[in-house]
């Protein structure tokens with residue numbers, strides 16, 4: 125098959141464009157599959173779940189604290205009543221009983237106050253945790269928006285590049301003789317269609333060519349199409 129040097133160079137450039145576009149198509153597929161968006165969305169969902177759990181815990185604490193304060197109020201009320209009774213009683217035995225009860229009540233009030241301090245500390249930590257989670261939630265929302273915009277932009281860029289390559293490939297095809305182009309397209313279906321002979325190696329398959337085959341290749345006239353004896357790719361010599 126007759127071929128001119130310019131055809132081979134054009135085919136080589138055409139192949140580069142075709143391979144680049146295949147890569148761009150894969151990249152676009154990956155981007156469009158939304159893997160990046162999904163991971164951003166999952167981070168948001170995990171944060172929402174944590175906020176719900178933290179809020180439930182926080183509400184439990186608030187209820188416990190209310191119960192404790194109510195208990196403490198009852199004890200204090202009882203203390204006030206007993207103190208009043210103590211001033212009014214003249215019976216020594218009754219006074220002793222009231223005093224004993226007051227001691228018990230004082231101990232109870234002290235225990236409740238200790239528990240209250242403990243709960244207040246827990247509530248303060250819980251307040252901080254809730255705040256941190258909410259701040260994180262806002263950041264994740266922002267991340268999601270940024271990721272979405274980035275994916276859209278990258279897809280648009282891929283599309284532009286793909287279209288430009290496609291157009292350049294169409295122009296190159298027009299410049300190559302029909303017969304050579306058909307041979308190229310047929311080989312391309314099976315893999316790399318055109319390679320360069322570098323010393324004794326074919327760049328399409330990266331295999332060394334035997335001395336005999338190499339000698340045969342050198343005997344092919346320069347205006348004839350030569351192929352790699354190993355992978356059958358068209359060779360630029």
Ligand SMILES: [Zn+2]
Nearest residue numbers: 326329352355
């Ligand atoms: Zn080869």
